[in-house]
Amino acid sequence: MRHSFHPSILREYDIRGTVGRTLGPDDARAVGRSFGTVVRRRGGSRVAVGYDGRISSPMLETALVEGITASGVDVVRIGLGPSPMLYFAATPAARALTPEVQGGVHVTGSHNPPDHNGFKMILEGAPFFGAGIIDLGRIADEGAFASGNGRVIEAEAQGNSIIDAYVDCLLGALDGIDKAALERLRIGWDAGNGAAGPVIAALTARMPGHHALLHANVDGHFPNHHPDPSVEKNLTDLRAAVVRGKLDFGLAFDGDGDRIGAVDAQGRILWADHLLAIYAQDVLQTLPQATIIADVKASSTLFERIAELGGRPLMWKTGHAPIKSKMKEIGAPLAGEMSGHMFFADRYFGYDDALYAAMRLIAATVRSETTLGAMRDVLPQRVATPELRFAVDEARKFAAVDEVARTLAAEGIGFNATDGVRVDTSEGWWLLRASNTQDMLVVRAESTTAEGLSRLLAEVDARLAAVGLSRE
Template identity: 40%
Template sequence: MQLSPSIFKAYDIRGIIDETLDPSIAKLIGQAFGSEMRELGETDIVIGRDGRLSGPSLIEALTEGLLSTGINVIDLGMVATPMVYFAANHTIHGKKPQSGIMITGSHNPPNYNGFKMVLGTSAIYGEQIQGLRKRIEAKQFATGQGTRTTFDIFPMYLAHIVGDVKLARPMKIVVDCGNGVGGAFAGQLFRALGCEVQELFCEVDGTFPNHHPDPAHLENLQDLIKNLQTTDNELGLAFDGDADRLGVVTKDGQVIFPDRQMMLFAKDVLSRHPGGQIIYDVKCTRNLATFVKQHGGEPLMWKTGHSLVKAKLKETGAPLAGEMSGHIFFKDRWFGFDDGLYTGARLLEILSKETDPNQTLNDLPNALCTPELQIACAEGEPFTILESIKAHAKFPTSEAINTIDGVRVEYADGFGLARPSNTTPVVVMRFEADNEAAITRIQEEFKLAVLAAKPDAKLPF
């Protein structure tokens, strides 16, 4: 298979099986990554895969590539993405591997797969990922002969969480893993914490026969909502395909989106880290910054993208970070990587102290907001559109304009956002306001700005 530059994304490598990704490409990625490790003086790596049907052949080929560069491979088998990150923070077989690769298509359709990568304790993104592509194209590979061992990381991971997280009382919960890899672990984890757990679609099946494993979309939470209406379960938790993101549904069927979850976590974390920085991405509600300040913290808005947020967390030493997509990063009591399963455990710890968890969640500040809206574009076009908007657009009723990631315009009564997606050729938009009239006014200002930059844009509002 010819190497397709399209698989090298902003935060990971991702392609379509037998179209842009196959074992031959996985082997080349192993050779390139192993060569990068050798240059850093790294010798050991942990690898794992999710439940996709293409996972076994890709992990074999990736291993072959890594071994050929002299890297020692510790194969964790089928695991959740956070377990690879966890393993890269621990001593295994007497070694402390600081690099890791997870083979996962995350929440993409079944015919996708890809690679999330940590090189020497840092998630790689952007130019580093393009560097792997260039290395493959130039065939600049180290040579050697590494060793391969296997390791079951789950008992260590489970013991660490159960040793850290303590529930004030047992809770009755329902968990929906959408047939993603989290299903192999979630039930056991939450039972070990003392919960009574009902499992929905926790059989790992890479065809995702019931619904898509992506809790960011409401249609994928309908089974949880129905279950909570008809049982005495108190709370619903949903996980994406590789279990690094969490969705939350209340007893009365309300979805608590991650920017509101962050309020609960920030309040808890700030009780131990007064004055601490709380990092959140540009898609989050403006209520989050207000809430963080009210609880003695320092809000810091940052770019969208789990690798970018992770890097900012590492740079600042903040105890907590999160983004609207559902990646939550605890440095307080944890390791600073995104982990949906651990985030679920921390949520239960907080809610188990409340007499009415449902009320606690619903009482979190809320706002009138749109879901994520998208404008389809040609490849590369979103970035030129946003440059034009930054240079020329006027937002007459605005109070402030933030250009850290696209354009986020703050108003007295809301905000509007337009940013180029780093993963697909779309402009992502989101709006929030105190009332419908304010949302309409803000959207009108953005409509003029977008149409001036792209007159043929088909606006989703």
């Protein structure tokens, strides 16, 4: 039987929609059947499936599993957890619990609103995105599904715990770190009522030091704040807890545990490019001259800092799948993007895992023998906007960016077209790009002064007005 997806849900690097409007169990079943078909075409026979803490996730996971098994592919169910735990389940490190798994699908709405949900996929150790997702839509539209009777295997049925194995792996990031120094640390952890909460509780129970957990119970209504640590207001509870509790720093996570945020002892936010600079300093100690990737939204100070430390900075497209693919292509040990996705391929698997990133941040601060705030202050202070997002019709967002690019080219103004348009000026830079996960355009700008930043934003607004759009 053929199935047509709502055209808005097949995104560049995942599948995502609004439950009850553009996404439902029939779609989940078709995703499973199509993905299973691709797995079989590549000679595979088994995948792992997990889901996050959203209210709709169990329903969608059930339908997804039905679709995969109907294609003749076995499913290893790992249950509720963060997306990185699903990725971990598909690695050789988890083979005792998930034998012969060729890939995986996680049901998750990530950082999106509570009524959104979707699917992230990996296959043969690589992200499944772009042309792969288009192919899923084609298979479903044509009804070209493989058929069979796959089995369902519960990963916990043998009495072994995926969470325990995952936590064991995460703790490996602290190997060789001075235990006495770890004992002195006081850290806050805000799970945002997302799927990472149970793993954080299990992880911190086995770690030295004092750990204050916030919103660690899973609740798909997200009653305390929205789980997106790249948005300042979502860090209010963590900032207050760190200052009130005299903690060394605080860590925050998104709904499916693949984005990290952080604040220092004063409650100051460390944005993702601050964090990536700290990680770069740590990684380049053992891998000098390594290439380190950051997305087009990152500060110019980050790229300068990587070069200053002896590394090779590379600007690349925003998105967890493009970043992971580029890392694998060139053998980069570290990458990150402004949304809070951090990727480690030195001593880890190269995918975005905020919990592992948290452990590496702890290790980096101990190795540096200084505070997180002091490491932040090494970077030159620039004035920058956060990500400024505004709604634009799905059919319009990419076209608008293309129109701005054509105008810039016609005027002889140079720009970086890696992902959208990033324009350097004597006062800083500005960026305009289309979101791949939402019906939005994204603007970011950075300058050495507040006045310069205002002028950059005025230029962006003028460019938008010329194509009939406004950020208001």
